[in-house]
Amino acid sequence: MANAVAAPAKSKKRSKLQNDTGWAVLMLGPNLLGFLLFMLGPVVATLFLSFTEYDLIAPLKFIGLQNYIEMFQDEIVGQTLLNTFIYTILTVPVGMCLSLILAVLLDQDLAIRRFYRAVYFLPSITSMVAVAVVWQWIYNPEFGLLNYVFSVVGLPQMKWLSSSSTSLISIAIVGIWKSLGYNMLLFLSGLQGISTTYYEASELDGANKLQQFWYVTVPMLRPTIFFVFVMSIISSFQVFDSVMLMTKGGPGRSSSVLVHYLYQNAFQYFRMGYACAIAYLLFAVVLIITLCNMRFEKKMRDIY
Amino acid sequence: MKRTKLTKALVACLAAAMAVSVAGCGGGGGQQSSAPAADNNAPAADNAPAADNNAPAADNKGGDVTISFMGWEASPLETDAVKNGISIFESENPGVKVSYTPSLSGAEYTAKLLSTVAGDSTPDVMFMQSTDYRMFASRGVLTEVTDKFSEEFSLDDFVDSARQIMEIDGHVFGIQSCIVTPVLYYNKDIFDAAGIPYPSASEAMQWEDFRQLCIKLTTDDVYGCYGQEVVSTSLNAFLQSNGAAMYTDDMNTCTVNSPEAIEVLNAIRDLRIVDNAAPDATTLENIGMSANQMLQTGRVAMLIDGSWALQELASIGFPVDMAPIPYFKTPTNIAQAHLHCISARSPHQDESWEFLKFLSGMNYQGALVKSGLWMPNRISMYEDAAVNEWFDPAVHGSYKQMLGYFKDAKVQVSALQKSSQCSDILTEETDKFFKDGQATEATVENLQTRINEVLERLASEG
Numbered sequence: 001m002a003n004a005v006a007a008p009a010k011s012k013k014r015s016k017l018q019n020d021t022g023w024a025v026l027m028l029g030p031n032l033l034g035f036l037l038f039m040l041g042p043v044v045a046t047l048f049l050s051f052t053e054y055d056l057i058a059p060l061k062f063i064g065l066q067n068y069i070e071m072f073q074d075e076i077v078g079q080t081l082l083n084t085f086i087y088t089i090l091t092v093p094v095g096m097c098l099s100l101i102l103a104v105l106l107d108q109d110l111a112i113r114r115f116y117r118a119v120y121f122l123p124s125i126t127s128m129v130a131v132a133v134v135w136q137w138i139y140n141p142e143f144g145l146l147n148y149v150f151s152v153v154g155l156p157q158m159k160w161l162s163s164s165s166t167s168l169i170s171i172a173i174v175g176i177w178k179s180l181g182y183n184m185l186l187f188l189s190g191l192q193g194i195s196t197t198y199y200e201a202s203e204l205d206g207a208n209k210l211q212q213f214w215y216v217t218v219p220m221l222r223p224t225i226f227f228v229f230v231m232s233i234i235s236s237f238q239v240f241d242s243v244m245l246m247t248k249g250g251p252g253r254s255s256s257v258l259v260h261y262l263y264q265n266a267f268q269y270f271r272m273g274y275a276c277a278i279a280y281l282l283f284a285v286v287l288i289i290t291l292c293n294m295r296f297e298k299k300m301r302d303i304y
Numbered sequence: 305m306k307r308t309k310l311t312k313a314l315v316a317c318l319a320a321a322m323a324v325s326v327a328g329c330g331g332g333g334g335q336q337s338s339a340p341a342a343d344n345n346a347p348a349a350d351n352a353p354a355a356d357n358n359a360p361a362a363d364n365k366g367g368d369v370t371i372s373f374m375g376w377e378a379s380p381l382e383t384d385a386v387k388n389g390i391s392i393f394e395s396e397n398p399g400v401k402v403s404y405t406p407s408l409s410g411a412e413y414t415a416k417l418l419s420t421v422a423g424d425s426t427p428d429v430m431f432m433q434s435t436d437y438r439m440f441a442s443r444g445v446l447t448e449v450t451d452k453f454s455e456e457f458s459l460d461d462f463v464d465s466a467r468q469i470m471e472i473d474g475h476v477f478g479i480q481s482c483i484v485t486p487v488l489y490y491n492k493d494i495f496d497a498a499g500i501p502y503p504s505a506s507e508a509m510q511w512e513d514f515r516q517l518c519i520k521l522t523t524d525d526v527y528g529c530y531g532q533e534v535v536s537t538s539l540n541a542f543l544q545s546n547g548a549a550m551y552t553d554d555m556n557t558c559t560v561n562s563p564e565a566i567e568v569l570n571a572i573r574d575l576r577i578v579d580n581a582a583p584d585a586t587t588l589e590n591i592g593m594s595a596n597q598m599l600q601t602g603r604v605a606m607l608i609d610g611s612w613a614l615q616e617l618a619s620i621g622f623p624v625d626m627a628p629i630p631y632f633k634t635p636t637n638i639a640q641a642h643l644h645c646i647s648a649r650s651p652h653q654d655e656s657w658e659f660l661k662f663l664s665g666m667n668y669q670g671a672l673v674k675s676g677l678w679m680p681n682r683i684s685m686y687e688d689a690a691v692n693e694w695f696d697p698a699v700h701g702s703y704k705q706m707l708g709y710f711k712d713a714k715v716q717v718s719a720l721q722k723s724s725q726c727s728d729i730l731t732e733e734t735d736k737f738f739k740d741g742q743a744t745e746a747t748v749e750n751l752q753t754r755i756n757e758v759l760e761r762l763a764s765e766g
Contacts, residue, residue: 053765056422057443070761164740251735267415269725270439 043283050276056266060273067277077278079253080261081285083168087257088236090172095179096228100221102180103187104213117188121181128178132245135174136161164254167247171255174242179235183228190224191217226297230290237286258282369655370401374417375431376409381615382677389668393659396667400655402429414724421445428650429659432478432643434469434719435727440645446477447646452657453479457664465639465715466681478645479664482678484611485639485713486538487706488630492623494526494605503606503627505702507635508709511542511571514630518581521605528581530598531608532572535734536727538608538629538638540717542568546632550717556763558726558755561748568632569737569744596620611710614676618699625701628709639713641681670694679710686711722762729754 050067054060071077102120106113123131138145139160147157160170198216207215218225240259243249249256249264258278266275373390377383383406390402405427407416414436420426421440432440440446453459453476459467466480488503495502498521503509509517518528532538540550548564551557576582583604599607600622607613608629617624628637644663646656662668672678673685676699684690686707695704703710718727733751736742742750 055443056418057440057445162739164736250732251739252732263415264411264725264728267418268411268728269723270418270443 046276046279049273050280052273054273055270056272057270063273067274070274071277071281076253076256076261077258077281080256080258081281083253083255084237084239084257086168087172087175087239088233090169091175091179091236092229092232095176095183095232096225098176099180099183099228100187100225102184103191104217106184107188107191117184120184123178123180124182128241129245131174131178132242136246139170161247162251164251167251167255171239171242171246174246175236175239179232183232186224186228187221190221194220222297222300226293230293233289233293234286237282368399368401369652370403371429371652371655371659372403372405372427373429373659374405374407374420374427376413377406378409378612379616381619381675382672385672385675385677389663389671392667393662396662397658400658402659411724424649426647426649428652428656429644429646431481432645434480434640434642434716435721435724437469437478437643437645438472438720438722439724441472441477444648447648447650447653448475448477449479449646449657449660450474450476456661461682461684463639463681463683463711463713465713466641468715469640469719470643478643479660480641480643480681481663482641482669482673483639483681483710483713484641484679485637485710486541486608486629487611487614488606488608488627489599489613489617489624490606490627491599491602492625494521494602502625505625505627505705508628509630511630511632515571515575515579515581518575518606519579522581526602527583527604529575529606529608530583530604531595532575532582533738534608535730536718537610539734541629541636541638542572542632544638544714545634545636547634551721555717555720555722556759558752558759560755561752565748566744569747571632573738573744599624611679612677614699618676626703626706628706637709637713638716639710640716640719641678666693674699676700683711723758725758726755729758
């Protein structure tokens with residue numbers, strides 16, 4: 001009798017499981033299909049094309065590792081890779097620190113905090129084309145706002161975008177400004193997930209605001225910080241639009257980054273195969289950095 | 305434990321894959337979705353002609369054929385001229401419509417055209433930059449029109465520079481639109497105020513005379529000349545006038561590392577650095593003016609710019625006139641211009657050819673010549689009777705004395721180059737020279753080494 005009762009229960013459970021699997025497939029299917037078509041497909045195709053000589057027009061020719069050999073001998077690849085690293089180093093730490101500070105400030109009980117949140121988030125939803133035009137005027141050596149401010153405080157006038165010593169920094173400043181609001185929003189959501197009991201307990205233990213920030217906020221925000229860090233690095237390695245719109249990589253190659261050189265090879269020099277090899281260099285760099293980040297994050301988790 | 309590691313490795317791989325796939329697509333800014341959208345608009349626009357190409361049935365409703373036509377918008381005046389021309393063509397050819405898509409110019413146009421070819425959505429008729437013509441023709445993208453061309457035109461009637469650009473080993477894949485050459489424009493008011501006679505339109509100045517003139521014209525508010533550092537317009541003319549050559553005749557080797565080239569680069573730079581008679585190379589972006597506006601407002605007394613600038617200068621309404629650009633040893637001018645070509649994949653070859661012929665006729669080319677944007681590329685159009693048809697004293701000023709200057713111009717060698725990478729290298733290295741103080745010797749050495757590396761690679765690829 002007991003068996004007779006257990007049997008329908010088991011069958012019901014299995015049926016529910018089958019139903020769940022069906023639903024899961026149904027729900028995940030479109031996303032999976034999109035991933036296969038628009039992510040995995042291009043990734044595999046890019047790998048294949050990187051072993052070919054292909055100009056988008058003539059039939060492709062398999063050339064083995066030739067593109068990779070040439071890439072490692074190409075000084076411009078080295079230069080643009082270095083520029084990409086410099087851009088990342090300039091944008092990621094500064095951008096994250098500023099975003100975190102902003103998020104902490106706007107997490108306070110301010111009367112018009114919603115207004116400020118919207119203000120800081122606006123650049124993230126503004127078209128890069130419009131941003132580039134505005135910043136080109138801000139950077140204008142003769143009439144620009146930045147040089148005006150410099151002149152007021154007695155600093156020397158700069159040629160921002162038209163000097164090879166400042167062009168990359170100028171683009172990095174725009175990058176920081178544009179991503180500030182988005183990162184701030186992520187930090188804000190992280191901050192709001194921290195229970196107030198931690199702050200109350202630390203306050204009872206005599207911690208001041210700074211100590212609370214270091215010993216409560218930062219450890220509790222660790223997953224968000226890690227997420228923002230990884231995404232910011234990936235994003236900074238993909239920088240292209242601001243370079244293309246503001247300097248086209250110049251003067252000389254001073255602000256050219258890896259994706260800009262990739263684009264030039266693919267769409268201006270008729271060298272799609274070589275461009276794909278450069279894309280895989282980017283892949284390898286981002287992969288290594290992401291793995292290092294994960295290892296670092298694990299160590300941090302062990303510490304806290 | 306192993307599973308966790310595997311999961312982590314997979315996550316890292318996916319993160320990197322995301323980077324490579326987004327980068328491979330030519331987009332940017334992972335977090336900043338608005339930015340890639342701007343870039344991705346271009347392919348969307350590229351696809352516009354596809355609708356015409358791939359839907360002949362729809363086009364042919366009522367017997368109509370729609371030809372897709374892609375060009376670039378160099379200026380609103382040029383776009384207006386193109387649209388006017390299309391209206392005339394459509395009225396002369398009932399049943400044939402032209403769908404025009406203006407685009408960006410320069411390297412972005414090449415990228416756009418290449419993506420239309422890759423996406424099988426090439427427009428039926430297209431502008432083709434002279435610097436790209438050989439690359440697209442050699443890859444079978446363009447319809448060979450040699451026979452049709454011979455029936456309608458004579459290659460001997462085209463000026464030397466045009467003929468050299470259009471003809472590839474005896475084959476013609478497009479008709480050159482016109483010629484454009486560098487010209488020395490000057491603001492007559494500034495010359496009058498300084499009491500200095502105008503430059504001669506019939507005889508070019510030697511560089512030293514030009515230099516002295518620039519020094520005389522320079523005051524606290526006015527610079528002598530602007531534009532000589534814009535390498536794409538005039539550098540090759542200066543080099544050739546001093547006996548230096550950018551390439552060997554077969555275009556297989558760069559030969560710019562020569563004392564003559566060093567002399568030219570030094571002279572151009574010294575006009576700004578030593579004589580202080582020319583503004584900084586970045587002046588345009590600094591003051592937010594176009595070169596034409598600088599001339600009009602008297603910031604510069606003279607301007608070296610392309611002949612295309614005349615259309616706008618003539619329409620601004622100030623006392624402007626023209627003269628040949630200065631030379632070093634031998635008076636030299638260079639010319640090139642874009643071509644009009646038919647896509648090899650176009651289903652409307654006959655209609656496209658009719659349109660191509662129209663674009664080379666008086667109703668189109670002639671109208672743009674009359675407006676001052678273009679100069680004729682046919683020898684017959686430089687004969688007295690023909691000149692009277694297009695010459696407008698209010699627009700063309702001293703051009704009548706400069707007809708030989710245009711007609712006998714040598715070909716701009718960048719039009720014959722094997723890859724646009726060579727032009728980019730020229731821009732990069734001269735940027736370093738003019739803007740960052742790179743030594744002249746290092747500049748020509750880098751130019752020669754880097755361009756020859758590209759040419760060697762192209763030769764090895766066949």
